[in-house]
Amino acid sequence: xxxxxxxxxxxxxxxxxxxxxxxxxxxxxxxxxxxxxxxxxxxxxxxxxxxxxxxxxxxxxxxxxxxxxxxxxxxxxxxxxxxxxxxxxxxxxxxxxxxxxxxxxxxxxxxxxxxxxxxxxxxxxxxxxxxxxxxxxxxxxxxxxxxxxxxxxxxxxxxxxxxxxxxxxxxxxxxxxxxxxxxxxxxxxxxxxxxxxxxxxxxxxxxxxxxxxxxxxxxxxxxxxxxxxxxxxxxxxxxxxxxxxxxxxxxxxxxxxxxxxxxxxxxxxxxxxxxxxxxxxxxxxxxxxxxxxxxxxxxxxxxxxxxxxxxxxxxxxxxxxxxxxxxxxxxxxxxxxxxxxxxxxxxxxxxxxxxxxxxxxxxxxxxxxxxxxxxxxxxxxxxxxxxxxxxxxxxxxxxxxxxxxxxxxxxxxxxxxxxxxxxxxxxxxxxxxxxxxxxxxxxxxxxxxxxxxxxxxxxxxxxxxxxxxxxxxxxxxxxxxxxxxxxxxxxxxxxxxxxxxxxxxxxxxxxxxxxxxxxxxxxxxxxxxxxxxxx
Numbered sequence: 001x002x003x004x005x006x007x008x009x010x011x012x013x014x015x016x017x018x019x020x021x022x023x024x025x026x027x028x029x030x031x032x033x034x035x036x037x038x039x040x041x042x043x044x045x046x047x048x049x050x051x052x053x054x055x056x057x058x059x060x061x062x063x064x065x066x067x068x069x070x071x072x073x074x075x076x077x078x079x080x081x082x083x084x085x086x087x088x089x090x091x092x093x094x095x096x097x098x099x100x101x102x103x104x105x106x107x108x109x110x111x112x113x114x115x116x117x118x119x120x121x122x123x124x125x126x127x128x129x130x131x132x133x134x135x136x137x138x139x140x141x142x143x144x145x146x147x148x149x150x151x152x153x154x155x156x157x158x159x160x161x162x163x164x165x166x167x168x169x170x171x172x173x174x175x176x177x178x179x180x181x182x183x184x185x186x187x188x189x190x191x192x193x194x195x196x197x198x199x200x201x202x203x204x205x206x207x208x209x210x211x212x213x214x215x216x217x218x219x220x221x222x223x224x225x226x227x228x229x230x231x232x233x234x235x236x237x238x239x240x241x242x243x244x245x246x247x248x249x250x251x252x253x254x255x256x257x258x259x260x261x262x263x264x265x266x267x268x269x270x271x272x273x274x275x276x277x278x279x280x281x282x283x284x285x286x287x288x289x290x291x292x293x294x295x296x297x298x299x300x301x302x303x304x305x306x307x308x309x310x311x312x313x314x315x316x317x318x319x320x321x322x323x324x325x326x327x328x329x330x331x332x333x334x335x336x337x338x339x340x341x342x343x344x345x346x347x348x349x350x351x352x353x354x355x356x357x358x359x360x361x362x363x364x365x366x367x368x369x370x371x372x373x374x375x376x377x378x379x380x381x382x383x384x385x386x387x388x389x390x391x392x393x394x395x396x397x398x399x400x401x402x403x404x405x406x407x408x409x410x411x412x413x414x415x416x417x418x419x420x421x422x423x424x425x426x427x428x429x430x431x432x433x434x435x436x437x438x439x440x441x442x443x444x445x446x447x448x449x450x451x452x453x454x455x456x457x458x459x460x461x462x463x464x465x466x467x468x469x470x471x472x473x474x475x476x477x478x479x480x481x482x483x484x485x486x487x488x489x490x491x492x493x494x495x496x497x498x499x500x501x502x503x504x505x506x507x508x509x510x511x512x513x514x515x516x517x518x519x520x521x522x523x524x525x526x527x528x529x530x531x532x533x534x535x
Contacts, residue, residue, distance in 0.1 A: 005119040006128040013102050013132035021136035021175075022143065023466055024094055027473045028087050028171055029147025034477045035082040036148070040075050040156035049073040068214050068232065075157055076237020079148075080167070088228055089207070090469070091140070091174040096199040098136065099182020102129045103259075104192040104271075109376060113268050123264035126183070130256045133179035141165070141172030159237065166236035173234075173248035177227040178203060180255035187262035190271035193300075198273075200303070289387050290395040297369055301403040304362050305410055311358055312411035315351045316418025319344075319426075344426055348415070348434060349501030353475070355411045356438035356496055359404055360445040360468045366400035367449030368461025374532060375458055383532070390528040397450055397520050404442045408435040430500050437499045440512040444492050445471075447519030454526035457533050467492065 002010070043049045053073035067084035071077025103126060106112040116122045145161075145168030152159025159167075182199045189195030206226040213222035213229055223229025230244035266272050370393070373379045383389060412435030416428045449464035456463070471491035495508040 002124070002128060003119055005115075006124055009115060009120070009125055009128040010131045013129040014135050016102065017098050017132055017136045018139070020094065020098065020462065020466075021139040023469070024091065024175070025140040025143025025168075026147070027469060028083075028091070028140065028144040029168070030473050030477055031083050031087060032079055032144065032148050032167065033151035036075050036079045036151050036157045036159070037154065039078045039082075040154070043078075046073075067210075071238060074237065076159065076163065080170075080232075080237065084231070087171055088174050088231055091171055092178040092203045092206075092227070093200075095133070095137075095175040095177075095179040096182040096185075096196065096203060099130075099133055099179040100186050100189075100192050100195040100199065102132060103183055103186035103263075104189060104195040107186075107269055108192050116268060121264065122268060123260045126187075126263040127256070127260045130180070130183050130259060133183065133256075134176060134252070137172045137176035137179065140175050141168040144168035144171055163237050163240065166234055166240040166242075169245050170231045170234040170236050173230055173245055174227050176252045177230075177248050177255075180252040180259070183259040184255050184262070187259050187266065188271050188273045190273065194271065194273070197299075289382060289392055290399065292382075293396055293399050297366065297399065297403075300365065300369070301362070301399075304365065304403065305407045308355065308358050308362075308407045309410040309414045311355065312414035313418045315354070316415040316420075316424075317422065319347060319351075319415075319419040319424040320422035344424060345501040346498075348419075348426060348431065349498030351415065352411075352431075352434040352438055353493065353496065353498060355408065355415075355435070356441050356493060357468070357472045359408050359411070359438050360442040360471075360492065361465070362404045362407055363400050363442055363446035363449055364461065364464040364468050366396065366403070367446070367453055367464045370396045371453055371457045371460045374453075380532060388528070390524045393450070393453075393524050393527045394520075397446060397524075400446055401443055404446070405436075405439055408438050408442070411435055426500075433504075434499050437497060437504055437509075440509050440516065441493050441496045443516040444512055444519075447516040447523070448492070450520050450523030451526070454523040454530065 043052060050073055067081055072081050103112070106115075106129075112125075116125050120128075142165075145165040148159060148167055149161050149164035151157055152161075152164050178199070181202050182195070185195040185199040185202070186192075189198055206228055209222050209226040210228035210232075213219050213226070223233055224244075224247075227248060230248050233241060233244040235241055262272060373382075379392070382392060409432065412431040413428070416426065416431045419426050419431075420428075445464065445468050448467055449460060452460040452463050471493055474487045474491045475493050477487055495505075495512050497504045497508070
């Protein structure tokens, strides 16, 4: 039986993750409901659905990148396909960060040592905290299922409550599985940054395994080797299978048990993959605060750039789809986003809207890193010298802005290279312009995050992520659901032109940049005047 101290640890861990789980669950449900209702209202006849299935169903490259297109001629099959990559990736990343936050993050801040110094042991405390991962996975499952069930009551959609719950569970198992991965990584890495890196590698490997499974019929068995494959195997709107969900629970419990065992075999504050106590001095970047920030954040920013470049390559690889004859209902769906012009221009306009969503996450990541510098107390050592607060924050914001610009241009180059290899008629200069076009919206997210950092540093990173992800959901819902277009005005992407399918408004772009700079200026001034808030 858990002791009162362990029950208190479990309650506190659940409270730490509950708000994030509610946001994730509501976002997942809203995205799926919007996709289902849009498909039902756009592809109204069996002929139009058969046509889209014939156009996309045989494209192996599309299946590898975005998931299998089997059943895309049904509302349920399209709903799974539409949100598969986007929702499962967000769920996996959020779960990893949640798992490392509960365990390794608490150790980094010194709070875990206080907990295990009392009436519990590290292993039992780890088990109590890890229970919160299971709780929030259930929250994501239920909220997603409820929203999809509400949408499913429409005769045009026609989802049963059981199918809706199965869909929610297919996404909840990703949260459960990768949250457990984060718990194990917390025992291996000596810092939360290291633990996040280890867990992210597992996410990447799992995603590649899913891609291989959809690359050839003979490799379908690989779906059983990855949580991303388990999501597909559930088949919520066909013949729901609960075996993959049971497998996810078993694997997650096993990983949780492994985390408990490892926690009992190491010293608190250290990871099992301990670094050597002596190593040659590396002095690069220590001569200035911007050099130190670049050294600390360089690997993370390189990973973001690699990720957004890979995103561009993937979308470029399937761009040849738009050179074929698409059904009128598919072009109508592109029109819902406001895309105009040729089909090629419409496609790349929507693609770079998605690139903008990814690029805006880079400022959110950097705001979280800057907040961690303060709450961990490391910033005190820097600002105790001659470095002014305004200079420190200004340099961190400049680093994030430059990284965002580089990532956007990389996405443009990689998208063009992959599309050109497929024979798609699109110019490099055009896509470089599309890449530059997404930067102002990302900088607006940076400005919002900077203000949050100046006002509430402990919550700045998380809230900035929420602002970006909520903007994505609002933009999708506003585009897909008639009568809800006004929601787009609440999104940071409201002024983003879908270039090259529509011209860029210089006035709007300048206005967004001015707003971003103004927010950054307010944040720097406020940060210079307030007290620091170390944990």
